[in-house]
Amino acid sequence: MNVLSEAWGWLTTAANWHGSDGIPTRFLEHFEYSIEAVLLGALIAFPLGLLTGHTKRGGLVVTSLANVARALPTLGLVVLLVVLIGVKFRAVMIPLVALTIPPILLNTYEGVRNVDPQLTDAAKGMGLRPWQVLWRAEVPAAAPLILTGFQFAAVNAVANTAIAAYSSFGGLGRFVIDGLATTDYGEVAGGAILIVIAAILNLMFFAVLRRVLISPGLQPRKQATA
Amino acid sequence: MISFQQVGKTYPDGTVAVAATDLTADSGRITVLVGPSGSGKTTLLRMVNRMIEPTSGSILIDGVDVRSKPAPELRRGIGYVIQNAGLFPHRTVLANVMTVPRLLGWSKEKARERAMELLLTVGLEADHAKRYPFQLSGGQQQRVGVARALAADPPVLLMDEPFSAVDPVVRKDLQTELLRIQSELEKTILFVTHDIDEAILLGDRVAVLNTGGTLEQFDTPSELLAHPKNEFVEGFLGVDRGVRRLSFFSSGAVPLRPEPVVAVDAPPQEVLARKGTQPWLLVVDAETKPLGWLPAQQVPADGDLSRVPAADLVSYGHAFTVEAESLRAALDSAVLSPSSRAVGVDADGRVVGVASVEELVPAIRAAQDGSSPENGR
Numbered sequence: 001m002n003v004l005s006e007a008w009g010w011l012t013t014a015a016n017w018h019g020s021d022g023i024p025t026r027f028l029e030h031f032e033y034s035i036e037a038v039l040l041g042a043l044i045a046f047p048l049g050l051l052t053g054h055t056k057r058g059g060l061v062v063t064s065l066a067n068v069a070r071a072l073p074t075l076g077l078v079v080l081l082v083v084l085i086g087v088k089f090r091a092v093m094i095p096l097v098a099l100t101i102p103p104i105l106l107n108t109y110e111g112v113r114n115v116d117p118q119l120t121d122a123a124k125g126m127g128l129r130p131w132q133v134l135w136r137a138e139v140p141a142a143a144p145l146i147l148t149g150f151q152f153a154a155v156n157a158v159a160n161t162a163i164a165a166y167s168s169f170g171g172l173g174r175f176v177i178d179g180l181a182t183t184d185y186g187e188v189a190g191g192a193i194l195i196v197i198a199a200i201l202n203l204m205f206f207a208v209l210r211r212v213l214i215s216p217g218l219q220p221r222k223q224a225t226a
Numbered sequence: 227m228i229s230f231q232q233v234g235k236t237y238p239d240g241t242v243a244v245a246a247t248d249l250t251a252d253s254g255r256i257t258v259l260v261g262p263s264g265s266g267k268t269t270l271l272r273m274v275n276r277m278i279e280p281t282s283g284s285i286l287i288d289g290v291d292v293r294s295k296p297a298p299e300l301r302r303g304i305g306y307v308i309q310n311a312g313l314f315p316h317r318t319v320l321a322n323v324m325t326v327p328r329l330l331g332w333s334k335e336k337a338r339e340r341a342m343e344l345l346l347t348v349g350l351e352a353d354h355a356k357r358y359p360f361q362l363s364g365g366q367q368q369r370v371g372v373a374r375a376l377a378a379d380p381p382v383l384l385m386d387e388p389f390s391a392v393d394p395v396v397r398k399d400l401q402t403e404l405l406r407i408q409s410e411l412e413k414t415i416l417f418v419t420h421d422i423d424e425a426i427l428l429g430d431r432v433a434v435l436n437t438g439g440t441l442e443q444f445d446t447p448s449e450l451l452a453h454p455k456n457e458f459v460e461g462f463l464g465v466d467r468g469v470r471r472l473s474f475f476s477s478g479a480v481p482l483r484p485e486p487v488v489a490v491d492a493p494p495q496e497v498l499a500r501k502g503t504q505p506w507l508l509v510v511d512a513e514t515k516p517l518g519w520l521p522a523q524q525v526p527a528d529g530d531l532s533r534v535p536a537a538d539l540v541s542y543g544h545a546f547t548v549e550a551e552s553l554r555a556a557l558d559s560a561v562l563s564p565s566s567r568a569v570g571v572d573a574d575g576r577v578v579g580v581a582s583v584e585e586l587v588p589a590i591r592a593a594q595d596g597s598s599p600e601n602g603r
């Protein structure tokens with residue numbers, strides 16, 4: 001039997017679809033952790049990106065912060081925090097959030113900062129207040145880049161939630177870790193497939209978001225051929 | 227009316243962009259600020275809507291200091307057009323034009339109605355309304371920019387090199403269009419350009435600025451061309467200012483002679499009589515519209531002009547409309563014709579008479595000596 005058919009066997013075993021360590025529960029856990037990580041990261045990174053991008057100040061702080069956050073080794077940090085504070089939600093959430101911050105922060109900052117100065121000039125000159133310039137001109141114009149930042153953050157979160165399972169944390173990574181511990185390669189491969197599916201669902205979600213949130217005016221190539 | 231009173235701007239790095247300047251832009255007129263790059267035109271303009279704050283002096287609009295209300299509120303009452311339009315890329319053309327009315331709290335319906343009306347005013351079509359800016363040419367975007375600035379019907383319009391980024395043919399259209407719109411709306415327009423020809427074409431009055439933000443001369447285009455105050459202004463105006471100034475004088479004073487004009491079906495004896503006295507005959511059709519010049523020696527011996535093939539007639543270049551067009555048009559008409567004669571026509575295109583270059587000279591002389599031109603532009 002090869003690994004794929006073992007995985008198939010594991011995935012189609014009814015017992016694996018029930019209970020607190022069943023596939024649906026783990027799937028939901030995985031998304032819950034990922035979404036929480038992205039939202040918490042956004043809470044910090046998005047306003048900071050908007051502020052620095054709008055004022056065009058603090059670029060050095062932003063890039064340094066993002067680089068530091070990016071350089072953190074997820075697994076190392078998880079283990080360290082677990083050692084320090086025990087197996088708690090926080091121990092895993094902190095590294096996950098740290099990983100969602102750089103893409104959101106950098107893309108929001110760069111996106112807003114690089115909005116055509118003629119656009120912001122015209123907006124201001126027409127009598128928009130600074131807040132209105134930000135929300136009605138800069139953010140919509142930078143939306144494609146900002147959304148890409150969120151997408152990277154979500155990809156990071158989904159991938160690293162799997163790694164975080166190493167520390168007795170839930171999510172789809174559990175199957176891989178547990179399967180390895182019990183040398184159940186069907187479970188390992190089945191878990192890996194589920195992680196890939198989660199990543200694909202994530203990308204599909206962002207494709208939809210892109211269509212909904214980004215004005216056709218900012219999607220020239222699609223429009224031109226339409 | 228916009229009055230600049232001792233307005234100056236020194237940037238924090240010490241650059242003097244505008245030296246203390248007094249200037250008045252009359253209501254309902256186009257006042258052009260022209261000068262080389264870096265002469266403080268943009269700075270001067272942007273101090274009116276407080277995009278830049280002056281470091282000295284004050285600016286009044288109809289007697290009220292621009293600092294007497296918050297900047298965003300002030301700006302909503304002043305139209306603002308910049309070089310690349312600065313349209314919202316994520317909004318349709320219609321939504322772009324609706325911006326200021328919506329900021330001012332107009333209802334959606336009223337704002338939309340007004341925006342549609344303005345798109346037509348600036349020469350766009352109704353189906354441009356649904357498009358996004360990237361689907362328009364540069365010239366069309368600029369028209370939307372003008373419509374957007376006019377949307378809330380502000381009395382004052384600030385335009386910073388609005389036509390500089392489009393090609394010359396489109397620029398010409400936009401300039402003509404602006405003059406047409408202005409003749410209807412009579413806004414108080416402050417217009418910045420580095421192009422002296424544009425300044426002369428559009429300006430009721432033109433302020434020539436020099437590096438360091440000094441105002442060298444502020445006059446009507448005709449006065450500027452006739453009497454540049456100093457070498458800088460003269461140099462900036464270019465070499466052909468004498469000829470260009472003729473565009474400010476009516477061609478009404480041109481002495482037009484009817485003798486060389488003959489109808490293609492004129493009696494032969496009359497044709498032969500004219501042939502004896504005129505080196506060139508202008509052949510006209512039954513409606514007295516010009517057909518072309520005929521050199522006297524090519525008039526048929528029997529005086530029957532209907533036998534002359536159309537191809538033998540020499541092109542008259544272009545005719546000028548008497549009164550409506552300028553002395554410059556008359557001179558151009560004469561210079562362009564192989565006969566060296568200008569053809570003057572009435573509003574319906576019927577020939578009034580002709581004048582040679584030599585016969586134009588006294589009218590030109592009178593114009594140059596006269597103190598002021600007879601027509602506006």
Ligand SMILES: Nc1ncnc2c1ncn2[C@@H]1O[C@H](COP(=O)(O)OP(=O)(O)O)[C@@H](O)[C@H]1O
Nearest residue numbers: 237239241243262263264265266267268269270
């Ligand atoms: N923000 C600024 N800081 C310092 N100097 C400036 C600034 N903006 C413009 N200047 C300088 O002021 C002068 C006038 O600029 P500007 O008003 O843009 O001229 P123009 O529109 O005639 O080209 C130039 O020398 C320019 O370099």
Ligand SMILES: [Mg+2]
Nearest residue numbers: 267268269387
């Ligand atoms: Mg300028």
